Amino acid sequence: MEAGIVGLPNVGKSTLFNALTAAGIASENYPFCTIEPNVGAVAVPDARLARIEKHIPTQKIVPAVLKLVDIAGIVRGASEGEGLGNQFLSHIRAVDAILHVVRCFEESDVIHVEGSVDPIRDVETIDTELMLADLQSVESMTERATRTARTGDKDAKLRLEVLAECQKLLAEGKPARGLVYEEANLAKAFKELQLLTAKQVLYVANVDEEDLLGTGKHVMALRERATAEGGAVVPVCARLEAELSELDSAERAEMLESLGLSEPALASLARAAYQLLGLQSFFTAGEKEIRAWTIPAGATAPQAAGVIHTDFERGFIRCETYSVDDLDQYGSEKAIRDAGKMRIEGKGYIMRDSDVCHFLFNV
Incomplete structure (x- = not known):
């Protein structure tokens, strides 16, 4: 963008x-x-x-x-x-x-x-x-x-x-x-x-x-x-x-x-x-790298995965996600998981600004 x-x-x-x-x-x-x-x-x-x-x-x-x-x-x-x-x-x-x-x-x-x-x-x-x-x-x-x-x-x-x-x-x-x-066809024609x-x-x-x-x-x-x-x-x-x-x-x-x-x-x-530009960020985090990824507001979990790699979207199975606020509250991913706050989301999930994600895929 x-x-x-x-x-x-x-x-x-x-x-x-x-x-x-x-x-x-x-x-x-x-x-x-x-x-x-x-x-x-x-x-x-x-x-x-x-x-x-x-x-x-x-x-x-x-x-x-x-x-x-x-x-x-x-x-x-x-x-x-x-x-x-x-x-x-x-x-x-x-x-x-x-x-x-x-x-x-x-x-x-x-x-x-x-x-x-x-x-x-x-x-x-x-x-x-x-x-x-x-x-x-x-x-x-x-x-x-x-x-x-x-x-x-x-x-x-x-x-x-x-x-x-x-x-x-x-x-x-x-x-x-x-x-x-509001009508999708008219909105598409206008954008074009x-x-x-x-x-x-x-x-x-x-x-x-x-x-x-x-x-x-x-x-x-x-x-x-x-x-x-x-x-x-x-x-x-x-x-x-x-x-x-x-x-x-x-x-x-x-x-x-x-x-x-x-x-x-x-x-x-x-x-x-x-x-x-109507953009928002989700994050991936690990010992090698913490990265902010850019997606349009309203993007689905598979679309977000595709920003990382097209194979992630093509073979998307599910994503594990939590918010940055959850991490502040519980202090670690393990504590988030133990508290039952780690969410499992499927293909229809609409990404939220501040999501921290792990994607599971298979190609």
């Missing part, structure tokens, strides 16, 4: 990307780095890993990983080919969710592309370009679906129904993510459209060092906008986070303490992005 970092030019997007993917915020036992010039992987900080290690000593801890794509700065007219035009559109279309970096600090030395700092205007600029691009896509897809529907194709008729609703919403200046379908504005958005307010908690007027305006959309805002000082990412653990802890912070803001951002 991937999240794309978008924003206007010079809002701190690349600074944030570089800080997120710097090895400094990763577990010492797991390598994180930039995979390609604009693609990187970042650890998702999770205190539950340390809680598990407290009871199950291990050689290595491996956190969940989030893949990030740094998308070129978007400018007015991008949907018409201005700037990198189609290149940024294709990159956004390929990701699962959007981290929208919005400048919320004043600084005369950093020129704003629009000449002044106004987070709401900036958000609307990006939204407008994405909606215009989606309108073009919807019109093109409607023409194709109309031709196919004349042959009696049921899927094409279903697609036309969804496209008509999308076009109406976009024409009103509203993003496509406002559409929610791959509209840019259908993707969930997390706003990242790039603040200065005087507003680390995001209580200034610019961030508050952005929070109000996000709340109205059912979204969220994470305040981050990209420049400070870049500095923190270059420090060793002791220096970083000292600097955070001097700022009155318990962890880098990037930790909160990584977790928020993980949740935005």
Whole structure:
């Protein structure tokens, strides 16, 4: 699963990307780095890993990983080919969710592309370009679906129904993510459209060092906008986070303490992005390794097993599972088993966030 970092030019997007993917915020036992010039992987900080290690000593801890794509700065007219035009559109279309970096600090030395700092205007600029691009896509897809529907194709008729609703919403200046379908066929047709504005958005307010908690007027305006959309805002000082990412653990802890912070803001951002994508973690634990595995919320036990290895899913028999809270309460897997709290789950089990699992399979 991937999240794309978008924003206007010079809002701190690349600074944030570089800080997120710097090895400094990763577990010492797991390598994180930039995979390609604009693609990187970042650890998702999770205190539950340390809680598990407290009871199950291990050689290595491996956190969940989030893949990030740094998308070129978007400018007015991008949907018409201005700037990198189609290149940024294709990159956004390929990701699962959007981290929208919005400048919320004043600084005369950093020129704003629009000449002044106004987070709401900036958000609307990006939204407008994405909606215009989606309108073009919807019109093109409607023409194709109309031709196919004349042959009696049921899927094409279903697609036309969804496209008509999308076009109406976009024409009103509203993003496509406002559409929610309960019926499986309609939901599937909507997802297959791959509209840019259908993707969930997390706003990242790039603040200065005087507003680390995001209580200034610019961030508050952005929070109000996000709340109205059912979204969220994470305040981050990209420049400070870049500095923190270059420090060793002791220096970083000292600097955070001097700022009155318990962890880098990037930790909160990584977790928020993980949740935005509708992801959750389950764990495997042993003396060689404790690892967090990423699955979509609602995944079954066989699907979770398949994340570890396809053979686990293909030959799934059952899984033994307990929660991290159970481990804290009883202190060991043996004590959990003796207390009758070790659960045996079959193929229909829906995984819970915080499950610690052992899978039994046969191929």
